[in-house]
Amino acid sequence: MRKTYRAVALLAAALVASCGGSGGGTAGEPHAQIGGASGTELAEHQALHVGNGAELQTLDPHRAEDTSSFSVLIDIYEGLVGESPGGDLIPGVASAWTISDDGKTYVFNLRPEARWSNGDPLTADDFVFSFRRGVDPKTLSVYSYILSPLLNADDITAGKRPPEELGVRAIDDHTLEIKVANPTPYFLGLLAHSMSYPVHRASLEAHGDQWTRPGNLVGNGAFKLDEWVVQSHLKVVRNPYYWDNANTKLEEVTFYATEDKTAEMQRFRAQELDLTEIIPAAQIGFIRENLAKELVIAPYLGSYYYGFNVTRPPFKDNPKLRRALALAVNRDIITKQVLNLGQVSSFGFVPPIHGYTQQQMPEASWTQQQREAEAKRLYAEAGYGADNPLRTQIMYNTQEDHRRIAVAISQMWKQVLGVEAEILNQEWKVFIDTRNQKRDTQVYRQGWIGDYNDPFTFAELMRSTAGQNDTGYNNPEYDRLVAASQSAHDPHARMELLQEAERVLLADMPILPLYIYVRPRLVQQWVRGYEPNIMDHHRSQYVYVLKH
Amino acid sequence: MFSYTIRRLLGAIPTLLILIGISFLLIRAAPGGPFDRERSLLPEIEANLRTAYHLDEPLYQQFARYLWGLLHFDFGPSFQYRDYTVTELIASGFPVSLTLGTCALLVAVLVGVTAGSVAALRQNSGVDHGVMAISMTGISIPNFVMAPLLVLVFAVYLRWLPAGGLGQGNLVLPVIALALPQIAYLSRLTRGSMIEVLRSNFVRTARAQGLPTWQVIVKHALKPALLPVVSYLGPATAHIITGSVVIEQIFSRPGLGRYFVAGALNRDYTLVMGVVVFYGVLIILFNFLVDLAYAWLDPKVRYR
Numbered sequence: 001m002r003k004t005y006r007a008v009a010l011l012a013a014a015l016v017a018s019c020g021g022s023g024g025g026t027a028g029e030p031h032a033q034i035g036g037a038s039g040t041e042l043a044e045h046q047a048l049h050v051g052n053g054a055e056l057q058t059l060d061p062h063r064a065e066d067t068s069s070f071s072v073l074i075d076i077y078e079g080l081v082g083e084s085p086g087g088d089l090i091p092g093v094a095s096a097w098t099i100s101d102d103g104k105t106y107v108f109n110l111r112p113e114a115r116w117s118n119g120d121p122l123t124a125d126d127f128v129f130s131f132r133r134g135v136d137p138k139t140l141s142v143y144s145y146i147l148s149p150l151l152n153a154d155d156i157t158a159g160k161r162p163p164e165e166l167g168v169r170a171i172d173d174h175t176l177e178i179k180v181a182n183p184t185p186y187f188l189g190l191l192a193h194s195m196s197y198p199v200h201r202a203s204l205e206a207h208g209d210q211w212t213r214p215g216n217l218v219g220n221g222a223f224k225l226d227e228w229v230v231q232s233h234l235k236v237v238r239n240p241y242y243w244d245n246a247n248t249k250l251e252e253v254t255f256y257a258t259e260d261k262t263a264e265m266q267r268f269r270a271q272e273l274d275l276t277e278i279i280p281a282a283q284i285g286f287i288r289e290n291l292a293k294e295l296v297i298a299p300y301l302g303s304y305y306y307g308f309n310v311t312r313p314p315f316k317d318n319p320k321l322r323r324a325l326a327l328a329v330n331r332d333i334i335t336k337q338v339l340n341l342g343q344v345s346s347f348g349f350v351p352p353i354h355g356y357t358q359q360q361m362p363e364a365s366w367t368q369q370q371r372e373a374e375a376k377r378l379y380a381e382a383g384y385g386a387d388n389p390l391r392t393q394i395m396y397n398t399q400e401d402h403r404r405i406a407v408a409i410s411q412m413w414k415q416v417l418g419v420e421a422e423i424l425n426q427e428w429k430v431f432i433d434t435r436n437q438k439r440d441t442q443v444y445r446q447g448w449i450g451d452y453n454d455p456f457t458f459a460e461l462m463r464s465t466a467g468q469n470d471t472g473y474n475n476p477e478y479d480r481l482v483a484a485s486q487s488a489h490d491p492h493a494r495m496e497l498l499q500e501a502e503r504v505l506l507a508d509m510p511i512l513p514l515y516i517y518v519r520p521r522l523v524q525q526w527v528r529g530y531e532p533n534i535m536d537h538h539r540s541q542y543v544y545v546l547k548h
Numbered sequence: 549m550f551s552y553t554i555r556r557l558l559g560a561i562p563t564l565l566i567l568i569g570i571s572f573l574l575i576r577a578a579p580g581g582p583f584d585r586e587r588s589l590l591p592e593i594e595a596n597l598r599t600a601y602h603l604d605e606p607l608y609q610q611f612a613r614y615l616w617g618l619l620h621f622d623f624g625p626s627f628q629y630r631d632y633t634v635t636e637l638i639a640s641g642f643p644v645s646l647t648l649g650t651c652a653l654l655v656a657v658l659v660g661v662t663a664g665s666v667a668a669l670r671q672n673s674g675v676d677h678g679v680m681a682i683s684m685t686g687i688s689i690p691n692f693v694m695a696p697l698l699v700l701v702f703a704v705y706l707r708w709l710p711a712g713g714l715g716q717g718n719l720v721l722p723v724i725a726l727a728l729p730q731i732a733y734l735s736r737l738t739r740g741s742m743i744e745v746l747r748s749n750f751v752r753t754a755r756a757q758g759l760p761t762w763q764v765i766v767k768h769a770l771k772p773a774l775l776p777v778v779s780y781l782g783p784a785t786a787h788i789i790t791g792s793v794v795i796e797q798i799f800s801r802p803g804l805g806r807y808f809v810a811g812a813l814n815r816d817y818t819l820v821m822g823v824v825v826f827y828g829v830l831i832i833l834f835n836f837l838v839d840l841a842y843a844w845l846d847p848k849v850r851y852r
């Protein structure tokens with residue numbers, strides 16, 4: 001009975017707390033015993049429970065396009081190239097490889113001990129079949145552009161050549177040759193992408209549409225599919241045939257569909273989850289106070305920016321106005337006060353990437369006061385002023401953070417320049433549709449997470465022909481530099497070309513760079529082997545659980 | 549009675565056709581489509597996708613194809629969950645929703661009717677005021693507020709019950725959260741109609757004949773007092789179905805409700821249609837059952 005009173009009292013307290021908005025209290029009891037007496041003792045049952053965001057779309061690596069699918073796919077498949085816990089490229093199914101002098105031919109030596117999860121040997125022919133399947137238009141792959149560097153890939157995807165003409169060849173059972181159209185320095189990174197994973201031909205042919213189901217799916221990763229209840233959870237268990245199985249510590253990993261971020265956090269606090277997919281951004285204050293040790297924030301390969309529709313007035317042929325608006329925004333207020341998660345204010349488009357010198361607008365080194373003075377000057381030069389203010393619209397897809405940022409920016413524009421900016425939101429699919437038509441948008445929000453760790457994944461987006469260039473930006477010089485980078489042989493010269501392209505972009509300002517993303521997560525203190533990395537790729541084969 | 553049943557069932561067919569037709573057009577009229585992406589697809593790939601999902605055909609042909617599929621219980625492939633057909637998704641989600649919905653409805657009726665009757669018998673007493681105050685609170689607090697509160701207290705602080713998922717004991721919190729507003733509504737409804745019935749002549753007569761109070765209530769008063777309650781069961785079912793959309797999300801239960809939202813947001817045409825048609829049939833059927841129950845409860849109602 002006493003417990004009931006306690007429950008009622010707590011309920012009342014919680015009601016008061018949530019009304020007051022203070023949200024005190026701590027989650028659970030302290031865990032002094034993590035790792036047992038020695039602090040390194042492993043949990044008896046090595047199982048991991050992972051929040052995985054929205055329900056995943058598919059376990060077909062060539063048809064997947066969402067991060068929920070990718071998180072599971074990297075556990076049940078492995079490409080020629082793998083990734084270390086920190087995200088560095090390491091040998092995967094291929095134990096070694098050689099690259100020809102012209103950078104266009106790769107020869108991979110496959111591990112003879114590599115096997116499928118049903119025990120079948122994994123051979124070079126399997127990769128030939130899989131790469132062809134990935135570019136075959138019949139596969140309906142929306143990510144086939146990842147394989148675009150392969151010789152003839154684009155023609156095959158466009159239906160102009162048969163898949164058999166793809167530049168992939170099995171020299172023998174354990175030697176694979178891949179030809180690329182241009183020397184592509186980031187090509188090895190693409191081989192760690194799910195588009196490059198092998199699929200098991202025999203089970204595809206035997207099961208048709210049902211081949212990704214538990215019992216049917218044959219993979220080659222450290223884990224294999226065991227159970228899948230759509231919208232609830234998906235369980236993978238150790239794959240005894242994996243070539244590096246001896247080093248896998250976890251026996252099983254369960255991925256939970258957690259599309260509601262707050263509910264996910266509560267399940268984490270109730271210790272039903274070891275890792276969350278994300279955190280509810282609005283509760284960052286509460287989390288910093290009560291879950292500080294569990295909060296892990298990592299830099300993320302993503303750029304958040306606003307695009308100007310440069311195909312129509314007022315932004316058409318008006319770089320001064322675009323620059324004025326970009327300078328009037330105080331990015332630190334957005335990153336430090338509006339978001340407060342450690343996002344990095346940015347005056348450039350491409351996030352920091354190894355080997356690439358990050359480009360910034362020249363005004364990046366100025367004080368905000370100087371930037372605002374320059375903004376006023378450019379705004380006046382563009383023909384606007386107090387008696388003739390710019391009236392424009394900021395459009396964003398319905399989400400709380402996007403709204404708060406839009407409100408802040410419209411306020412800054414108003415205070416510094418007197419711009420009358422109306423903010424408008426649309427539901428996601430409507431939003432991308434409107435944005436794409438370039439008719440009703442003037443300023444819109446956009447963001448991009450890199451597909452691979454190379455500046456090209458960003459640079460290509462602003463080409464005049466790119467499917468994601470909703471600004472309508474079209475500068476032949478930019479296109480030329482990006483195209484030249486694709487055939488540049490010398491890696492240094494290639495980076496130079498991409499940097500030059502970004503300088504052209506930042507001089508034209510079809511976009512307004514805002515910040516570089518971070519990836520926040522909650523990780524229980526007994527989880528070990530989890531390393532934050534810029535691609536946010538986490539293979540469960542490196543993770544283990546301490547006694548708790 | 550038999551001919552009435554047949555007539556009602558036949559009458560449901562045009563209703564269903566209108567429902568299917570309107571939702572078929574509405575979902576396609578919504579801006580944006582299943583193949584709209586942050587990064588636009590290559591035209592060749594989009595064309596292939598359209599062909600694969602028959603979106604390249606004229607609308608009437610798509611509609612005919614859809615109806616033909618329905619006749620064979622084939623709701624088509626899901627655009628979003630590519631490894632499953634809509635029929636499979638409904639088959640896996642419905643039992644989960646059914647369990648939750650049935651439990652919530654049963655709890656709501658049992659608790660609501662009992663509380664309402666007790667309040668009516670002790671009209672204007674402390675008990676009555678207590679029940680009505682609680683029920684007012686129940687109606688006022690929406691379930692998307694109540695559910696996280698329950699989780700906070702019983703899962704996060706007390707650790708008595710799980711915060712979500714499909715395991716043991718996971719039904720308790722979602723059922724409470726879903727049933728509470730209905731309990732509140734049903735208790736007020738029962739109280740009102742019970743008070744009215746208790747004042748009527750036949751109850752007075754029964755009492756005057758010296759029947760014990762419990763017999764008067766259970767045998768004579770309860771049945772007529774339940775009439776408005778029964779007629780509310782149809783809407784209550786609809787409320788529970790729509791409520792489960794929120795509750796299933798908060799408690800991470802893999803029921804049908806989540807497909808409603810996910811399907812609409814992703815423009816997963818087939819999934820949305822499947823869920824709408826399925827629920828449409830269900831609600832039509834349930835309303836029909838309620839009408840039959842009416843005939844049994846109220847001697848004045850006769851169906852021919």
